[in-house]
Amino acid sequence: MARTTIHDIAKELNTSPSTVSKALNDHPSISAATKELIRTAAQNLNYRQNRLASSLRSGRTNIIGILIPSTDIGFFGAVVHGIEKIARSNGYNILLFQSSETGEYEVEGVETLLQTSVDGIIASIAKDTSNLDHFYDVKRRKVPLVMFDRVKDELTSPSVVVDDYKGAFMATEHLIQKGYKRIAHISGPQHIKIFNDRLLGYVDALKKNNLPVDDDLIQYGRNSIESGKLGAERLLSRDKNIDAIFAVVDITALGALQYLKQQGIKMPEQVGVLGFGNESFTPYVTPTLSTIDQQPARMGEEAFTLFLEALGKKSNGVDTLEMLEEPKKIILEPVLIERESTQRPK
């Protein structure tokens, strides 16, 4: 009835618990014969290691804490998937926490992860987090911390992000290459770095290709369907010659799409539309929406790899040295996903 322990196995085989432990952990000092013996006995007794005891003693849990705003958001779900996959193949498990975009829950989450003695934490910050003390706490406890996507540079932790500037640059150049001449941009709130980066990428792509950068071509919005509709309307009312719209996020692009459709404007013939994020709905709208993919799966893998590196450094006691070094920041290449909405006929 009660769980089998290494004691039970030892008794069964007239040997000692320590030998059983070593055998089960494939320790080199145990003979192949006894290992075999012990393993089959373990199997027969349906033995299962008690990880709590093991971790308590060894100081390692092989659990890695993940802190995200929400599994409900496709992007984060995909990143978790990426982390989980590679973590598994490295013998790690995932303890998941969602902040639900709340700073308060985020603090709680960090607290719990630390209590559980996770071997490291991979996190993406909630929208409304302002105070970062809980993350400093993680660092103070020397628990490896890796950030992804929603990153704060002040934390000087290794991190993975996608190159927003470049993504926007690629997007804009794609439109140019397709033959669009007058390319507008619907941007997002400028106090958020990634949106500003995307704006800069757009501007620089125009400049590089000797296209005029015109304030009339830029419309600011709040990243919603509505702001996409409104943005498209305003842009076109200001300038009838606009023949392409690059939107800062897919949802905004969708709004633009809906407005254009409603106005009977043909896409991609009269106006091309391009989004950002490769959200799950983008292949399903009409026309299918070209967009920029942020590689969530790779982001997850890279984050985990950074965690392993941090762990390695820690065990080598590279603490002080590390303080001097710039933390490693992996910047993923955005990927252009070409679909119907930007296929201008030659």
Add this chain to the structure above:
Amino acid sequence: MARTTIHDIAKELNTSPSTVSKALNDHPSISAATKELIRTAAQNLNYRQNRLASSLRSGRTNIIGILIPSTDIGFFGAVVHGIEKIARSNGYNILLFQSSETGEYEVEGVETLLQTSVDGIIASIAKDTSNLDHFYDVKRRKVPLVMFDRVKDELTSPSVVVDDYKGAFMATEHLIQKGYKRIAHISGPQHIKIFNDRLLGYVDALKKNNLPVDDDLIQYGRNSIESGKLGAERLLSRDKNIDAIFAVVDITALGALQYLKQQGIKMPEQVGVLGFGNESFTPYVTPTLSTIDQQPARMGEEAFTLFLEALGKKSNGVDTLEMLEEPKKIILEPVLIERESTQRPK
């Protein structure tokens, strides 16, 4: 440098570790004064409970293992979100495992969760799982097991599902009420129970409303965009009078939508379309797609509630009694999401 323990606090205050432990756990036998004293000392020393030690000793982890096919699938992400939310408010944390639709990983996942001594497991079965031994193992170990959505009745575990029959029935009646007269159905693989249930719901709704059930109105497919396109094509080529299509899943509905659009058939005027699942893309297609919602968030909450019940029974030793009882099965009401694709003009 090393983590503060209850020993450190005890030493600081010239008291004993057990008193500290009790105080921190708000045990009634400790005076308010000492509690206060100990709590502030803990705070000052930046004490954090070691949950491994606590769990090892107490036999409870307050962690609940979740096993799902993939976080990448919006539905499961949403269910996890639902579980996490209510679990948190009940003092439980989530250890997440993804089977990636693989039986092998699923076995591994169960193994790890058991090793970690989770207090219970909430699971949804992978597509390719045939052998259920690992789940029987969970039951044998008396670890509360709750299933959701992808359920196997053989396991006789408490479970939460959505009423597929009823959802299809509602969907079909909705189309009838909107004035559609000749309603077709694109179904899925019949060996999967939920698809068969949906077919039955469709058939019964027609019968109840005295509409003829006609084999020509039913097309079988493989739940893909392609099978949606093809299904719609075949249906309409067989019967020009079809004025509505109810598809077994949203993605199939999408295929039908695309085919109809391509044929210049007006929706919802000439043909109405209705899906199933309320996938994230459904509000964004043109026309926006009416569908049946499966209430993932509530599913998560109910699953957790069932877990709590199972735990309660276990601690009351209701083991044998429980064996005789039918396991509780919660059947959620599907919810009709009415959008543009079924708004037939009167």
Add this chain to the structure above:
DNA sequence: GTGAAAGCGCTAACAG
């Protein structure tokens, strides 16, 4: 190559 002994940090009887 194997075993004895100690202890990870905590909780829960029990005694006082």
Add this chain to the structure above:
DNA sequence: CTGTTAGCGCTTTCAC
């Protein structure tokens, strides 16, 4: 109301 004691199941020196 507080303190002593024992031990959860495992790993890890260290001795043999």
